Every structure is written in C-alpha cells, then in structure tokens.
Amino acid sequence: MPVYIDISRCIGCRSCEVACKRVHGGKGHVNVHFAGDQASVPLFCHHCEEATCTMACYTGALSKDGERTAFAVEKCTGCGLCYLACPFGVVWTDKLARKCDLCIGNEVPTCITTCPANALSTDFDLASRRARARAAMAVAHGGRK
Amino acid sequence: MIKVDLSKCVGCNSCSNVCPSQNILREDTADGKRIHWKRCKEECDLCVEFCPAKALMLVPFEEASEEPDAIFDLVACKICGARYATEPMLKRIESVLPVNLQKDSTGLSGFGFVQYVAEILKRNGQPSRWCWGGAGRIHETYSFFLRVISHELFLLYSSLQSCF
Numbered sequence: 001m002p003v004y005i006d007i008s009r010c011i012g013c014r015s016c017e018v019a020c021k022r023v024h025g026g027k028g029h030v031n032v033h034f035a036g037d038q039a040s041v042p043l044f045c046h047h048c049e050e051a052t053c054t055m056a057c058y059t060g061a062l063s064k065d066g067e068r069t070a071f072a073v074e075k076c077t078g079c080g081l082c083y084l085a086c087p088f089g090v091v092w093t094d095k096l097a098r099k100c101d102l103c104i105g106n107e108v109p110t111c112i113t114t115c116p117a118n119a120l121s122t123d124f125d126l127a128s129r130r131a132r133a134r135a136a137m138a139v140a141h142g143g144r145k
Numbered sequence: 146m147i148k149v150d151l152s153k154c155v156g157c158n159s160c161s162n163v164c165p166s167q168n169i170l171r172e173d174t175a176d177g178k179r180i181h182w183k184r185c186k187e188e189c190d191l192c193v194e195f196c197p198a199k200a201l202m203l204v205p206f207e208e209a210s211e212e213p214d215a216i217f218d219l220v221a222c223k224i225c226g227a228r229y230a231t232e233p234m235l236k237r238i239e240s241v242l243p244v245n246l247q248k249d250s251t252g253l254s255g256f257g258f259v260q261y262v263a264e265i266l267k268r269n270g271q272p273s274r275w276c277w278g279g280a281g282r283i284h285e286t287y288s289f290f291l292r293v294i295s296h297e298l299f300l301l302y303s304s305l306q307s308c309f
C-alpha cells in the first residue's frame with residue numbers, strides 16, 4: 001500500500017511534512033521539493049518492489065513485508081548503507097536509520113489524511129487514471145515541444 | 146582484542162555503533178572520517194559479528210600491538226559538491242545491486258532524469274533542500290525512476306521546460 005503522489009495537485013503547503021513530524025516525534029520522513037515556483041513534489045519512501053535499501057542492508061533490519069518496506073530498529077547498526085542505496089534519498093541515518101513506516105497502526109498514513117489538496121492517495125488506479133487523463137490532454141493540446 | 150583488516154574496512158561505523166564499551170572511536174570531519182580501534186581486553190565480539198565487510202577478527206590480547214586507525218576521504222557529490230560517503234561503501238552498494246538496476250544511458254529515464262530535475266532546480270537559483278544526487282552517487286547507476294511518479298514528473302517538467 002504505497003502512497004501515490006499526484007504532483008499536479010500538490011500546492012506545496014508542506015502540510016504532509018508537518019503531519020509526519022507530528023506523528024513521528026519531531027523527525028519527519030517527507031520532504032517537499034520545489035522547482036522554482038513552478039511545481040512542488042513531496043518525496044518519501046516509495047516502498048519499492050525491488051527495494052535497494054533492503055539489498056544493501058546486511059543485518060536484515062530493512063526487509064520487504066508484503067508491499068511495505070519494513071524497518072526493524074533493533075537490528076539496525078547505523079552503518080548508513082541504506083541511506084546511500086536509496087535512489088530517492090528518503091532513508092536517513094542519524095545514529096540509526098529512519099524511514100517512512102506508512103504510519104503503521106493507523107488505517108491510513110497521516111500525510112494522506114492531512115493533504116488539503118488531495119494530492120496523496122493509496123489508490124494506484126486513481127493516480128494512474130489521472131496521469132493518463134493528463135497525458136491525453138497534453139496530446140490534445142499539441143503535446144510537448 | 147580486535148584485529149582489523151584495513152583493506153576490507155568500508156568505514157561504515159557499525160562497529161563503533163555497536164561497541165558496548167566504546168573502545169572504537171570515530172571522528173567525522175567535513176571531508177574525511179577516521180575510525181580508531183583501542184586495544185580492548187573484552188571478550189565480546191559484537192563488532193566482529195556486525196561488521197558488514199568481515200574486516201574484524203577476535204584475537205588474544207597483546208600489550209605491545211599497536212592501535213589501528215582507518216582513515217577515509219569522503220567522495221564528493223557530482224551535482225552539489227558535498228562530501229557524503231566513503232569510496233568502499235559506494236563500491237559495496239554497487240556490488241549488491243542486481244544488474245538490471247545498474248547504469249544505462251537512456252537519457253532522461255533513470256538517473257539522467259534526476260540530474261535533469263537537479264539542473265532545473267539549479268538554474269532557478271533554488272538550492273534543493275537536499276541534493277538529489279547527494280543522496281548517493283549510486284543515483285548515477287540507476288536506470289529506473291518509479292512507477293507513476295516518474296511518468297508524472299516527466300510530463301510535468303517537460304511541459305514546464307518551455308517556461309524556463
């Protein structure tokens with residue numbers, strides 16, 4: 001159940017960052033990036049199918065648990081290999097590693113319930129439908145140059 | 146006592162992190178890192194067990210042996226210039242990745258795309274809050290950028306390209 005992002009809806013308010021920090025004791029796992037004032041995109045763990053952090057982790061602290069990439073803090077040695085292996089830069093190593101846990105225990109991750117623009121969802125079909133609609137729209141208006 | 150094979154050490158600090166008696170010292174500076182193993186009389190082998198490179202060995206205590214030091218230069222990010230990791234750590238990660246995730250040269254897919262976004266950020270004079278590249282040189286070895294977001298970002302940024 002990864003979280004899908006519809007970046008054309010993101011308004012760059014950083015509510016998801018705040019919500020994540022609130023839930024995880026001051027250390028959030030979401031970062032909103034800005035391309036000038038043109039676009040913004042929240043980045044967090046994609047819970048990759050072929051998760052490179054789990055390949056790099058040699059103690060088994062990071063592992064695939066169904067669709068989720070689970071992190072077991074008691075096995076972590078703080079080596080930082082996962083931080084280097086993550087292609088999105090969304091696993092951090094301070095003393096120990098930390099990453100998005102999809103707010104385990106909650107029904108829906110807090111970033112989703114917080115987002116005022118409905119840019120985040122767990123529904124793959126919705127995200128892909130919107131993307132296809134937008135691609136079709138782009139083609140209808142002459143496509144990209 | 147711990148014997149260190151310095152040619153195997155990757156400089157990850159795991160041993161220092163797990164040592165219960167703090168006999169392994171670490172020193173991080175802006176462009177390098179140093180790990181120092183003190184002579185220790187403990188019979189524990191936590192560091193040996195948790196070394197990712199199997200560079201440590203438990204040997205009988207010797208008073209005269211010298212205390213080993215591992216000194217690493219940090220590799221600089223090719224995009225932002227920040228120094229972030231030791232060379233052996235990056236080599237290790239490259240070696241554990243399956244071949245299909247390693248480098249290809251298909252332009253805007255994969256890492257090329259990330260670099261492209263980083264370029265846009267730079268051109269706008271807007272420093273990203275952390276460098277996309279700086280999260281790992283390993284970025285350069287990727288040929289994928291995941292699922293929906295890749296397509297989404299690609300469409301959005303390519304339509305924005307004319308604005309810049």
